[in-house]
Amino acid sequence: MSKTRNVLFLQSSSELYGSGKIIFQVLRIYREEGFNPVVVLTGEGPLADLLVQDGFTVCIQNLGILRRKYVNFKGLINRFDKKLKAYKFLDKLHQKYDFELVYSNTLAVIVGSYWAQKNNLPHIWHIHEILFGPKPLVKLLRAMLDKGTPEPIVVSEAVKKHWGGMLKNSKPEVIHNGIPYQEYLMPDSKTKSDLNIPVDKLVITMIGRINPGKGQLFFLAMAKEILKTYPQCHFLLVGDPFPGYESIHEEIKSVIREGDFSGHVTDLGFRKDIPTILSATDIFVLPSILPDSFPTVILEAMASALPVVATRSGGAEEMVSEGETGYLIPIEDVEMGKIALEKLILNDQLRESMGEAAREKVLREYSFEQFSEKIRNHLWRQVKRN
Template sequence: MSEPRHVLFLQSSSELYGSGRIILQVLEIYQKEGLTPIVILTGGGPITSELAALGIKYYIQNLGILRRKYMSPTGLWNRAQMNLKALKFLDELDETYKFELVYSNTLAVVVGAYWASINNLPHIWHIHEILKGPKVLVAFLRRLLDRSTPAPVVVSEAVKDHWKSKLRISKPRVIHNAIPYEEFLKGDFEQIQDLKEDVDNLVISMIGRINPGKGQLFFLDIAEQVLESYPHCKFVMVGDPFHGYEYIEEEIIRRINSGILKGNVINLGFRTDVPAILSQTDIFVLPSVLPDSFPTVILEAMASGKPVVATDSGGSREMVKEGETGFLIPIGDVNTAANSIIELVKDSDKRNLFGNKGRERVLREFGQTKFEEQTIDHLWLHLAKD
């Protein structure tokens, strides 16, 4: 029996939002290819039970994850100290596992690229971000990418276009996200209490982790305008805040408890029953106000057969076909967004047509088979087969 071939995976979050769900797909593929993943998490969270179910060993270690809140002298000093401790931890772990490949999921994890570089190991960076600044951070990541990662995976053409002009050596490769769609195709879920109080209500939902870029407050601006003429609409929000962005959640709660939004907006917070919520959604909205690299939730909504209204930026324009599966709206343009939603509110045939076309598109263009084939091909560019 041959010795196990260990791959080190460094994961930036223990949650099961987009990047967390995608890394689970990658881990399963690597297992099928005969490799043994070892995962390092920064803390406990929902992903740990998924790893346990896959039989994947994981460790908890502060990896000095980069966030905007650390972009200050004291914050950067803190990150440097955490990364030094993480480097020592990886050295010790390597004595046990003798890693052959390092895989860093998201640009927030930098220690893996540096550790792979100094240990002369192949490194894969899975880039989910379109990062505009700070300039010093972008420059640092550019240099580290060129030094450590010849062929980073990027989740969309938008991410590729953003980074390829900055990189001098690294050549990004697009592998569009894909997820298991079975749950979203079912459609036979029990009614969620209070989500649709009346058969005449139309449910307009958004799902996303609360942060400055996801556009929750823009969503509420849109809701106010739609409700002025169509009070039978029910707006639903799903998602909890990243640590440090609780103030946005507080503003959301303040707004939905006053004025025309009161009683017409439901804030569900973090939920694990997203397929059921989408099955009872009539129109899905993703109102990101910063470029969203390739939001997995749009794939989920399309697989659920729902028309999508999303901001015309980042990866959304690679997913939504304007006038066929939904509408693309300018960032921050409340009037255009509201009018696009109202067009769908008034036309059930169009909602059904867009939803059906969206489901066909997601299964054809963003299926798991294609994702798996591309991931396997990319993997064996970096390792020699036994």
């Protein structure tokens, strides 16, 4: 009987936003290649439920995820204690499964790199972030990448440019995110009335986790300007706050409540039915105000045949073809955002042609088949390296 080939996967959260959706596909690819993924998550949540439902082995353990707020004396002590406990937990898990490979998804998971080095195991780091600070954190991550991960995966050319210039030994490989698009090509029908939006409204949607970088308040600032002239528009917000950023959500709710939007803005919170929400959308907006590495939600919007208005921040510049599949606007430039949206609001044919071009591009350049092949090739190189 052949030995089970176990791979340890470490995931920074149990949420089903971009990185969670991508790691789910990676796990399936590894399983198809004959490996047995064992996934460690920091807590319960939608991703944990999905993985268990799909037959994966899931363990819950605080991994001491490193966030900006912990880069101080007290915070680092807190993280050290959590990482020490996580380290011991992984030792016990290794005794049971005898892992062949360690896979850390996002740079927030740093315990896997240390642990893999100690146990002489190959380590894969899947990098979704562009970080400019704090400087001590960036310096630490750069050193860890150079020491323990020969070929980290980066999700865009923007991410490669950012980290590649700092690294001496590691050689990042760009593997653009790709997901199965069937449910976006043929979504379940959901009319605007199902979302309590009048059917004659033109729906402009933003989907994203609430945090300092996603730009929900910028989105609302554009909405306020647009509604002065185009009351036929309705703005839709989808997403809940990342733990610790609930105050931003309260500010968003306050702006909606006090901004005289007169029922023209709906905050749906976290939703699982993204394909059907996008089917009720006319224009998609991602107004990130901090570098966004390669937003999966833009892929979903493109596959849904929607024109995209996004800020020039990270991977969006690679994804959106200016004037062909949408528009790229400067960060926090309300006037330029208004101009881009006006062009689409006033021209039904432009929305349709850009949406179709977006769908063609996502299926041509960011297909799941391309993503899957690259992940497979990368996997086997790491195994053969050892």
